[in-house]
Amino acid sequence: MAEPAALGEKSSVVVLGAGVSGLSAAHALLQRGHAVTLLERGDIGKESSWAGGGILSPLLPWDYDEVVSQLALRSMAGYAAWIEAIEAQAGCNAEFWRCGMRVFGIAHTETALAWCRAHDMEAQPESGQMGASLWLPGIAQVRNPRLVAALREAIVRLGGVIRTHSAAGAVKTASRRVLAIQTTQGSLAAEQFVIATGAWAGVSLPDASNQSDRLAGVPHVRPIRGQMLLFKLEPGVLDTILYRNGLYLIPRRDGHVLVGSTLEDAGFDKSTDDVTRRRLHAEAAELLPALAGLQPIRHWAGLRPGSPDNIPVIDRHPDFDNVFVNAGHYRYGVTLAPASSELLAALMDGTPPPLDPAPYRWQAALQRRWVAPLQPT
Numbered sequence: 001m002a003e004p005a006a007l008g009e010k011s012s013v014v015v016l017g018a019g020v021s022g023l024s025a026a027h028a029l030l031q032r033g034h035a036v037t038l039l040e041r042g043d044i045g046k047e048s049s050w051a052g053g054g055i056l057s058p059l060l061p062w063d064y065d066e067v068v069s070q071l072a073l074r075s076m077a078g079y080a081a082w083i084e085a086i087e088a089q090a091g092c093n094a095e096f097w098r099c100g101m102r103v104f105g106i107a108h109t110e111t112a113l114a115w116c117r118a119h120d121m122e123a124q125p126e127s128g129q130m131g132a133s134l135w136l137p138g139i140a141q142v143r144n145p146r147l148v149a150a151l152r153e154a155i156v157r158l159g160g161v162i163r164t165h166s167a168a169g170a171v172k173t174a175s176r177r178v179l180a181i182q183t184t185q186g187s188l189a190a191e192q193f194v195i196a197t198g199a200w201a202g203v204s205l206p207d208a209s210n211q212s213d214r215l216a217g218v219p220h221v222r223p224i225r226g227q228m229l230l231f232k233l234e235p236g237v238l239d240t241i242l243y244r245n246g247l248y249l250i251p252r253r254d255g256h257v258l259v260g261s262t263l264e265d266a267g268f269d270k271s272t273d274d275v276t277r278r279r280l281h282a283e284a285a286e287l288l289p290a291l292a293g294l295q296p297i298r299h300w301a302g303l304r305p306g307s308p309d310n311i312p313v314i315d316r317h318p319d320f321d322n323v324f325v326n327a328g329h330y331r332y333g334v335t336l337a338p339a340s341s342e343l344l345a346a347l348m349d350g351t352p353p354p355l356d357p358a359p360y361r362w363q364a365a366l367q368r369r370w371v372a373p374l375q376p377t
């Protein structure tokens with residue numbers, strides 16, 4: 001029998017997936033007075049949201065569709081305040097740091113500069129030993145595992161419930177409503193549901209009674225693997241993000257340096273390989289010679305929730321009136337979290353959306369296709 005989720009002043013909501021997309025959605029909904037339960041198959045935030053780098057910007061922002069820029073720039077403008085509020089609620093620090101990003105090897109500097117001017121992004125052309133570069137002083141980063149921890153704590157303190165090791169399975173439905181989700185820990189009923197299952201959001205969920213596909217997966221969302229290396233230097237050796245030809249270095253305040261990444265179409269396989277480790281290490285050492293004599297202290301891979309053109313789906317599910325989606329943020333789910341969760345919560349409550357929701361609609365996603373072959377980057 002379905003166990004009803006706790007009822008709050010507003011509706012009860014069950015969020016599927018406790019990565020940054022599910023956690024930020026839960027946080028936004030709790031702040032609007034909903035009673036929220038999060039269902040996580042594994043541990044909180046241990047998939048893409050842990051594996052990523054935490055740069056708070058598209059890597060070469062001028063290379064993306066305006067639709068991505070709108071969501072990204074809104075998030076970036078509000079990020080410091082968003083984090084500050086979460087940290088205050090949680091009582092812990094997510095290491096937000098406006099460390100800037102230096103971009104080498106830009107093919108069309110004038111185009112990049114024109115984009116920055118048009119979008120109010122500070123950018124200074126520079127030249128040095130490594131050649132010409134563009135300095136973007138406003139770009140920030142967050143230590144994503146710490147953001148996840150802060151969100152988790154804030155959610156719990158706001159009264160949210162998080163069930164880990166509880167995979168969402170089949171759905172019980174009636175007409176255009178989902179009534180309950182079966183989990184490995186029993187059945188959970190709610191008035192509304194949010195799908196935020198990252199790279200798994202493209203997978204349909206079956207019907208509880210006959211196991212046929214019932215809750216269709218989000219169009220074209222699929223896993224795109226990214227491998228990362230971690231080094232440990234003395235604090236201060238690197239104090240800004242570096243980027244060249246798809247490779248980036250991200251310093252943490254305690255001297256850790258992350259090096260990424262790859263874009264690999266390898267299904268749900270999170271394995272790593274030595275050829276990639278050596279390539280990433282060699283390219284990183286060209287940008288930061290201090291890395292040449294060191295061995296990485298860790299090498300891992302994560303699965304991004306890939307979507308064509310990096311455009312997420314933030315919308316009501318087309319088949320069910322009480323199911324919503326916040327998925328497909330691909331390379332920038334940490335960056336896009338504040339504006340995405342704000343938009344999702346507005347759509348769920350029927351309040352004015354903070355930006356035009358049309359490009360993030362399910363129907364819009366149906367029109368998009370994966371076209372370009374993936375390049376290692």
Ligand SMILES: Cc1cc2nc3c(=O)[nH]c(=O)nc-3n(C[C@H](O)[C@H](O)[C@H](O)COP(=O)(O)OP(=O)(O)OC[C@H]3O[C@@H](n4cnc5c(N)ncnc54)[C@H](O)[C@@H]3O)c2cc1C
Pocket residue numbers: 016017018019020021022039040041042043044045046047048049050051052053054055056057166167168169196197198199200225226227228260261262301302303304305326327328329330331332333334335336
């Ligand atoms: C190598 C790498 C580098 C990156 N660098 C950056 C960066 O610098 N900046 C940036 O903004 N973004 C970056 N990203 C992208 C970013 O990490 C993702 O876009 C973001 O974390 C996606 O969050 P999510 O919550 O949608 O997915 P996830 O974090 O993957 O969370 C989805 C969750 O759903 C759970 N789940 C799945 N199925 C079920 C089910 N049936 N029942 C219950 N739970 C389920 C999973 O266990 C998982 O915890 C990077 C990603 C990678 C891999």
